[in-house]
Amino acid sequence: MDFRHSDRALEWQDRLRRFMDERVLPRSAEYWAQVREDHTRQPPVMEEMKGEARAAGLWNMFLPGEHGAGLTNLEYAPLAEIMGRALWSAEVFNCNAPDTGNMEVLHLYGDELQKRRWLEPLMAGEIRSAFLMTEPEVASSDATNIRTRIERDGDHYVVNGRKWWSTNMGHPNVAVSIVMGKTDPDASVHTQQSMIVVPVDTPGFRVERMLSVFGYDERPVGHAEVVLENVRVPAENLIAGEGRGFEIAQGRLGPGRIHHCMRTIGAAERALELMVERLLSRTAFRKTIAEHSVWEQRVGEARTNIEMCRLLVLKAAWMMDEVGAKNAKSEIAQIKVAAPRMALQVIDDAIQAFGGAGVSADTPLAEMYAMVRTLRIADGPDEVHNRTIARLEYAKQGGRR
Structure with missing residues (x-):
């Protein structure tokens, strides 16, 4: 096993470390002051830093190929550590969860229409997204317990369920979610589930409440309990086909x-x-x-x-x-x-x-x-x-x- 960093990896680390030291960490107080002033809006300093990071080429570093920096997991790992010095800073580089995971899903499993509609604006940092998997009424450590239903109705799927710890739902730029639920409860245990893209402004999609973590509301990101009540989305929003959740x-x-x-x-x-x-x-x-x-x-x-x-x-x-x-x-x-x-x-x-x-x-x-x-x-x-x-x-x- 060889963990030595390549010259390319060391160059990326140096660039990111300098940007963090010069452009991010010194603005931490300004960032938090703007969050506390109005946590329902995107802090203006965050948008400023995002623009600077993108101009510096420090953007979408987690994605492989032409969509990102083309780094391996081993090359990206130290960059994640550098960003971890300020846990809120990953958004500066469009490398924040759960957007990273959602972008990876759309990159690996999405069709061309899904990529154009949602992956491209996510990669551009224009919108943010949520991932709805955990549920309050079941032990979600066993995902086979999930009760949310995704049922086919003609050219649409109808989604009904309750989710929580839906990170990003407090963010003013959140536009879309990926929801995991059951399309076929009678299928084998690991093929009952599917994933579907649900825009957060779809009728029937509502935030029931925001959740705190040890008293912190973690805005402007936030975690929410979300109710999906007869939420109708086009069948083309299903990712990769039924049973692949x-x-x-x-x-x-x-x-x-x-x-x-x-x-x-x-x-x-x-x-x-x-x-x-x-x-x-x-x-x-x-x-x-x-x-x-x-x-x-x-x-x-x-x-x-x-x-x-x-x-x-x-x-x-x-x-x-x-x-x-x-x-x-x-x-x-x-x-x-x-x-x-x-x-x-x-x-x-x-x-x-x-x-x-x-x-x-x-x-x-x-x-x-x-x-x-x-x-x-x-x-x-x-x-x-x-x-x-x-x-x-x-x-x-x-x-x-």
Whole structure:
């Protein structure tokens, strides 16, 4: 296995790092001030930064081929880490979830009409999108439980159901959603589901309420509970045909987990940086806090654990490039468990180093903790990923997967 960065990858990292340091991180205070002033609108500074990033060629970096930067998973992973230093910054480069996953779905599975209608404006950063999969009335860690119905009616499909944790539904630019539901409840368990594109202004599509995360409303992005009541959309909006929902979901989630985990490592790096600055700048009991042995242990463990997680994610990215997501199933599951757990510990230690300031809005740590904590649930909870890992281990010894 060779994780050395190519010259091309190093060039991309240098360009992105300089842009983050010069054009994004210094405007963080301005961004949050505009969000707090009116979180129902797109912060003007975000649109300014998006224009600058696109002009700099730092745009759609996650997509392969002519539609994006043409980077491999291994080449893109460090870029996601750099963006993770400010978890809100991925939108600056049009590399934000769930738009990235939705663009990948339309790129891989959409027909030409779907690409023209929705992929192109998403790639241009003109609109944002939502992904509606999780439901409040069932254990959505098992997606076969999904109850939302997608029923054929002539030249249309009619969608009925209730979804929640629909990220982006609070964004003023959200225009379209991809909905997962059952087209044939009597089919085999993994061919009952399909995915369909539903514009959010379709009659019967309504936001029931916005949801908070540890009290944060996470605007202007936001997460919503959405009701779909007799929502009629043209049959041509169905993606790739009936019964392919699970197949599409797996194609969508593999790269997305690499992105999430590397952004999470970027957040851990930022938390460690803030923690060390704080420890070196404060004195308690006649010496700097950094000189107290307990903090030496915490900083040492943080660095070690960040490095271990980064190598594991790079291995998973390399395997996806070399042998495909199916053959990297265990590694992808491992990083999804390991990275958020590691980052939460580092962030928690950083909060402790800051004392009362750490749980306030004076630092990014409290909201960073809230955002990263959701990743132990989003895209499959830890328990599901550990189940996958364990069954693959059983199979090595002749057990049933």
